[in-house]
Amino acid sequence: MKYLHTYSFAETTPFLLSCGKTLSNVNVAYETWGTLNTDKTNAILIFHAFTGSSHAARHYEKDTEGWWETYVGSGKAFDTDKYFIICANVLGSCYGSTGPSSLNPKTGKPYALNFPFITIRDMNSAIKNLTDHLQISRFLAVAGGSMGGMLALDWSIAYPNSTKSAIVLAASHSQPAQAIAFHQVGRQAILQDPSWKKGNYYGSEEIPRLGLSLARMIGHITYLSEKKMHEKFGRKLQDKAELSFGFDYEFQVESYLRYQGHKFVDRFDANSYLYLTRAIDYFDIRIDHGEGSLFSAFEKSKCDYLMLSYSTDWLYPPENMKQMANTLRGCGRRVVYLDIDTDNGHDSFLIDNQVMVAAVKNFLSQEIDTTENNV
Amino acid sequence: MKYLHTYSFAETTPFLLSCGKTLSNVNVAYETWGTLNTDKTNAILIFHAFTGSSHAARHYEKDTEGWWETYVGSGKAFDTDKYFIICANVLGSCYGSTGPSSLNPKTGKPYALNFPFITIRDMNSAIKNLTDHLQISRFLAVAGGSMGGMLALDWSIAYPNSTKSAIVLAASHSQPAQAIAFHQVGRQAILQDPSWKKGNYYGSEEIPRLGLSLARMIGHITYLSEKKMHEKFGRKLQDKAELSFGFDYEFQVESYLRYQGHKFVDRFDANSYLYLTRAIDYFDIRIDHGEGSLFSAFEKSKCDYLMLSYSTDWLYPPENMKQMANTLRGCGRRVVYLDIDTDNGHDSFLIDNQVMVAAVKNFLSQEIDTTENNV
Numbered sequence: 001m002k003y004l005h006t007y008s009f010a011e012t013t014p015f016l017l018s019c020g021k022t023l024s025n026v027n028v029a030y031e032t033w034g035t036l037n038t039d040k041t042n043a044i045l046i047f048h049a050f051t052g053s054s055h056a057a058r059h060y061e062k063d064t065e066g067w068w069e070t071y072v073g074s075g076k077a078f079d080t081d082k083y084f085i086i087c088a089n090v091l092g093s094c095y096g097s098t099g100p101s102s103l104n105p106k107t108g109k110p111y112a113l114n115f116p117f118i119t120i121r122d123m124n125s126a127i128k129n130l131t132d133h134l135q136i137s138r139f140l141a142v143a144g145g146s147m148g149g150m151l152a153l154d155w156s157i158a159y160p161n162s163t164k165s166a167i168v169l170a171a172s173h174s175q176p177a178q179a180i181a182f183h184q185v186g187r188q189a190i191l192q193d194p195s196w197k198k199g200n201y202y203g204s205e206e207i208p209r210l211g212l213s214l215a216r217m218i219g220h221i222t223y224l225s226e227k228k229m230h231e232k233f234g235r236k237l238q239d240k241a242e243l244s245f246g247f248d249y250e251f252q253v254e255s256y257l258r259y260q261g262h263k264f265v266d267r268f269d270a271n272s273y274l275y276l277t278r279a280i281d282y283f284d285i286r287i288d289h290g291e292g293s294l295f296s297a298f299e300k301s302k303c304d305y306l307m308l309s310y311s312t313d314w315l316y317p318p319e320n321m322k323q324m325a326n327t328l329r330g331c332g333r334r335v336v337y338l339d340i341d342t343d344n345g346h347d348s349f350l351i352d353n354q355v356m357v358a359a360v361k362n363f364l365s366q367e368i369d370t371t372e373n374n375v
Numbered sequence: 376m377k378y379l380h381t382y383s384f385a386e387t388t389p390f391l392l393s394c395g396k397t398l399s400n401v402n403v404a405y406e407t408w409g410t411l412n413t414d415k416t417n418a419i420l421i422f423h424a425f426t427g428s429s430h431a432a433r434h435y436e437k438d439t440e441g442w443w444e445t446y447v448g449s450g451k452a453f454d455t456d457k458y459f460i461i462c463a464n465v466l467g468s469c470y471g472s473t474g475p476s477s478l479n480p481k482t483g484k485p486y487a488l489n490f491p492f493i494t495i496r497d498m499n500s501a502i503k504n505l506t507d508h509l510q511i512s513r514f515l516a517v518a519g520g521s522m523g524g525m526l527a528l529d530w531s532i533a534y535p536n537s538t539k540s541a542i543v544l545a546a547s548h549s550q551p552a553q554a555i556a557f558h559q560v561g562r563q564a565i566l567q568d569p570s571w572k573k574g575n576y577y578g579s580e581e582i583p584r585l586g587l588s589l590a591r592m593i594g595h596i597t598y599l600s601e602k603k604m605h606e607k608f609g610r611k612l613q614d615k616a617e618l619s620f621g622f623d624y625e626f627q628v629e630s631y632l633r634y635q636g637h638k639f640v641d642r643f644d645a646n647s648y649l650y651l652t653r654a655i656d657y658f659d660i661r662i663d664h665g666e667g668s669l670f671s672a673f674e675k676s677k678c679d680y681l682m683l684s685y686s687t688d689w690l691y692p693p694e695n696m697k698q699m700a701n702t703l704r705g706c707g708r709r710v711v712y713l714d715i716d717t718d719n720g721h722d723s724f725l726i727d728n729q730v731m732v733a734a735v736k737n738f739l740s741q742e743i744d745t746t747e748n749n750v
Contacts, residue, residue, distance in 0.1 A: 019620040117620035177604040177628045178596065184629040185592045187622055192585040194569055210567040217560045218593065221553065226692065229552040235659060243657060245394040245492035247562055247649060251656070253552045254559040274622060281626070282618060284610060314689070317601065 003031050003059040006096060007130045015126070021116035025105045028130045029096025030054050030088035033072065034080040036136070042368065043136045044078060045127070045163070046087040047144030047151035049350075050219075050276055051268055053095035056087040070352045077360035082368075083140065088130055090123040090151070092275040097126070100271035101202060112271060113199035120150050120283045124158060127151075131162075140367055143167035143360075145349030146316070147276070150283050153324075156301045157289045165304040165367045167360060169349040172316040173294055173324050174284035179315055182222050183277040186215030190270050199271050212270040213261030220260045225312035225345030229253060294327050304334040306363040308356060310348035311341045336363055378406050378434045381471060382505045390501070396491035400480045403505045404471025405429050405463035408447065409455040411511070417743065418511045419453060420502070420538070421462040422519030422526035424725075425594075425651055426643055428470035431462040445727045452735035457743075458515065463505055465498040465526070467650040472501070475646035476577060487646060488574035495525050495658045499533060502526075506537075515742055518542035518735075520724030521691070522651070525658050528699075531676045532664045540679040540742045542735065544724040547691040548669055548699050549659035554690055557597050558652040561590030565645050574646050587645040588636030595635045600687035600720030604628060669702050679709040681738040683731060685723035686716045711738055 007028045009015065014022035031054045036043055046056055048067060057066035057073050057080075072078045078085055089097040092115070100115035107114075131139075142163045144152045149171025156166040172179075190196055193211030201207045221229075233253035237243070249255040290297025305328055309321035318339045325337035340355050342348045349356070382403045384390065389397035406429045411418055421431055423442060432441035432448050432455075447453040453460055464472040467490070475490035482489075506514075517538045519527045524546025531541040547554075565571055568586030576582045596604075608628035612618070624630040665672030682700050684693035693714045700712035715730050717723045724731070 019618075174610060176601065177608045177610065177626070178599075178601045180610070180626050181592075181596050181604065181628050181632055184626075184632060185589060185596070188585075188589055188592070188633075189564060191622065192589065193567075210563075214560060214563055214567065214589075217556075217563070221556050221560070224553075226551065226553045226689070229556065233552045235549060235552065235555070243394075247566065247653065251552070251555050251559075253556050257556055257559060258563075278622065314601070 003063075004054065004096060005030055005032075007133055009129045009133070015129075017116055017122045018119040019117045023098060023116060026091070026098045026126060026129075027096065027102070028088050028091075028098075028126050030086055030130060031056070031059070033057060033059065033085040034083050036084040040136060040138070041140060042082060043084045043086065043139050044364075045131065045139050045142045045155070046072070046078065046085055047142065047148035047155075048087060048090065049144070049146040049148045050280065051264070052148070053093070054087045054089045055095075056085070067350065070350070071357070071360065077357045078143070078364075079361075083364070086131070086134070086136075088127045090147075090276070091126045092118045092123070092272060092279060094269035094272040099269070100199065100275055101269045110202040112202060115271070115275060118275060118279050119288075120147070120154050120279055121158065121288055123279065124151055124155050128159065128162075137162060139163040141165045141167055141364060143169075144171075145169035146171060146346065147280055149349075150280065153285055154283075154288065156303050156305070157285060157297055160300055160302040163303050165306065165363070166301075167306045167308075167363065168321070168324075169308045170310055170313055170316055170346055172320045173297075174286060175281050176316070176320070179222070180281045182218055183281055186218050187274055187277060189214035189218070190274060193270075196270060199274075201270070207265070208270045209265045212265050212268065212273060213258075215273055216264040216268075217257045217261040220257060222315045223345060223347045225314065225343055227312055228343045228345055231343065294324070295330065298324070298328050298331045298333070301328070301331070301333060304367060305336070306359060307335060307337045308349070308359060309337075309339045310344065310346070311339055312343055313346045313348065315346040378438075379429065379471060380405055380407075382508055384504045384508070390504075392491055392497045393494040394492045398473060398491060401466070401473045401501060401504075402471065402477070403463050403466075403473075403501050405461055405505060406431070406434070407462075408432060408434065408460040409458050411459040415511060415513070416515060417457060418459045418461065418514050419739075420506065420514050420517045420530070421447070421453065421460055422517065422523035422530075423462060423465065424519070424521040424523045425655065426639070427523070428468070429462045429464045430470075431460070442725065445725070446732070446735065452732045453518070453739075454736075458739070461506070461509070461511075463502045465522075465651070466501045467493045467498070467647060467654060469644035469647040474644070475574070475650055476644045485577040487577065490646070490650060493650060493654050494663075495522070495529050495654055496533065496663055498654065499526055499530050503534065503537075512537060514538040516540045516542055516739060518544075519546075520544035521546060521721065522655055524724075525655065528660055529658075529663065531678050531680070532660060532672055535675055535677040538678050540681065540738070541676075542681045542738065543696070543699075544683045545685055545688055545691055545721055547695045548672075549661060550656050551691070551695070554597070555656045557593055558656055561593050562649055562652060564589035564593070565649060568645075571645060574649075576645070582640070583645045584640045587640050587643065587648060588633075590648055591639040591643075592632045592636040595632060597690045598720060598722045600689065600718055602687055603718045603720055606718065669699070670705065673699070673703050673706045673708070676703070676706070676708065679742060680711070681734060682710060682712045683724070683734060684712075684714045685719065685721070686714055687718055688721045688723060690721040
């Protein structure tokens with residue numbers, strides 16, 4: 001049985017992007033779990049984060065672990081016995097949907113830097129094409145963390161009638177300056193790697209390993225909290241009792257980061273790193289939907305919200321989520337907002353947490369039980 | 376008149392370092408301001424931060440601006456009318472003191488990576504050689520911020536009779552795991568730059584500009600606060616009204632960081648960056664002086680302390696300074712501790728601040744007025 005599907009569109013009519021350019025022959029890779037009920041009221045659309053894929057969870061016992069295995073499955077927060085769950089790989093990524101590593105139909109070669117710039121808005125437009133094709137006009141919920149949370153926010157405003165609720169985790173109404181700064185450094189590390197070759201490294205043995213690995217190391221620091229890093233590594237030395245005086249791994253935290261960097265290079269495309277970080281940098285729902293005003297943007301939404309921030313998330317600090325929750329309440333929306341007390345930093349939305357499980361479960365069961373009062 | 380002096384030692388007896396290796400013909404570059412009084416009770420030793428030099432302040436009107444111009448001068452917090460101030464460039468740096476760019480007397484070529492690993496302890500040992508030579512056996516105060524604060528801490532414990540007080544700003548009793556992580560990424564950026572050539576780029580036209588500039592960009596983010604970055608740049612675009620969709624400078628914060636990176640390359644040596652960040656990573660006064668215990672380390676000190684942390688410093692969070700202040704009080708030391716409320720992040724100790732000026736002035740005038748009761 002095949003679990004990874006691909007929906008293709010824009011074969012005749014080009015797909016128009018926010019930057020003004022178009023894409024033809026767009027693929028959207030997606031996976032589904034559970035069964036859609038007859039009145040189509042149990043569908044949930046899950047959005048992955050920056051480096052994720054459509055593979056949110058296992059389909060069978062020996063399947064590869066998914067990125068949200070803890071939360072998606074039989075009896076879990078996103079209960080696949082109750083809900084029909086869809087997760088699609090975003091445009092610009094490298095896990096089956098069209099991105100810079102895909103073949104450009106015009107040239108027969110990978111797009112590389114000829115891939116047009118994309119936005120969070122464009123990612124959702126592509127996924128909307130898929131869900132229209134699947135004939136799901138209204139979701140019980142759209143849900144995601146980090147970039148996935150940005151997609152959930154954008155979806156809830158751009159397609160107000162197409163979801164009953166939105167679950168937004170560890171996200172921000174716009175990419176903050178400090179986060180843009182870290183992305184910029186990560187991109188520079190890739191752009192300056194001689195093996196990057198202006199993006200034309202596909203098919204070559206040399207790929208921008210060093211640059212991409214550096215970018216990941218920087219990212220990884222921002223996904224953890226200072227407290228967690230201190231608890232996990234502190235100043236412990238790597239496999240030794242005394243300092244060896246060298247630039248290699250003296251401390252465990254160094255070895256850990258290098259390992260994270262190396263591991264990442266084997267699973268992610270450097271050009272996708274460039275395009276997706278840029279898309280995230282561009283994200284600002286105030287500009288995209290409200291002419292600069294958060295209130296005006298949120299006035300367009302019609303759904304209920306579950307919003308979770310995490311006390312030690314310094315990439316997207318809780319204050320931003322709180323501001324969104326308050327503004328949405330001002331707009332008359334039903335909002336359940338929790339700031340979850342945890343040491344796990346930004347990555348918290350990926351990590352098992354009792355409060356988060358309960359919050360999602362309760363929110364979803366209330367959503368499915370209530371009559372449709374907000375169309 | 377010459378203001379930059381050099382003291383040379385270890386011409387016959389090699390200078391022993393913490394790593395077990397030795398250095399011969401060590402230079403220590405230093406500058407002084409003000410006049411030493413006859414009983415030698417008005418001398419203050421200032422330590423610069425990581426990328427600083429001995430040039431803390433101007434010596435004459437048209438002199439180059441110093442790194443602590445705001446705080447050092449006639450009538451200022453470190454009042455050059457009252458105090459005799461010394462600032463020396465640290466070992467391993469590139470502003471006149473012996474470092475990786477200095478000529479190795481054995482080969483006649485720059486040390487490059489043959490330079491031995493150094494520690495904060497070694498830097499102070501070298502400066503102690505200088506101050507012994509200058510026949511100043513006891514300072515009114517030793518003072519510094521960031522790495523300079525670590526030097527002040529180390530000095531106060533290693534040479535308990537040689538200072539009446541220590542002024543420690545924006546520092547930590549040990550380099551935290553997250554700060555080690557950022558240093559590691561910065562060093563990797565240099566080590567992976569093909570122009571670095573295993574450290575042998577001296578005299579070549581190609582220097583590791585890209586790697587060093589990246590390292591500085593990362594460092595710079597950690598020196599600012601998220602709040603300050605948001606206030607200063609937010610999501611403002613660079614010289615344009617609309618997104619241009621590119622990997623170049625879209626946002627002001629990107630342009631600013633790139634500028635900081637480029638500017639830095641013209642004034643700092645990449646190998647010094649490697650050695651000094653490593654020295655900072657190694658710093659842990661608990662290990663260096665207390666067999667792992669902060670209390671045991673501080674029990675060795677005999678001086679008074681002025682300790683300032685800054686509310687938005689996330690590189691060396693205030694909690695660490697508070698812990699030091701409390702432990703020192705437990706050891707019977709007189710401690711004035713302030714957590715200064717500011718948006719300027721780690722860099723606060725370099726920026727004009729009324730409370731900081733007053734705190735330093737008052738502390739120093741109390742120190743000079745009190746009788747010598749703590750020898």
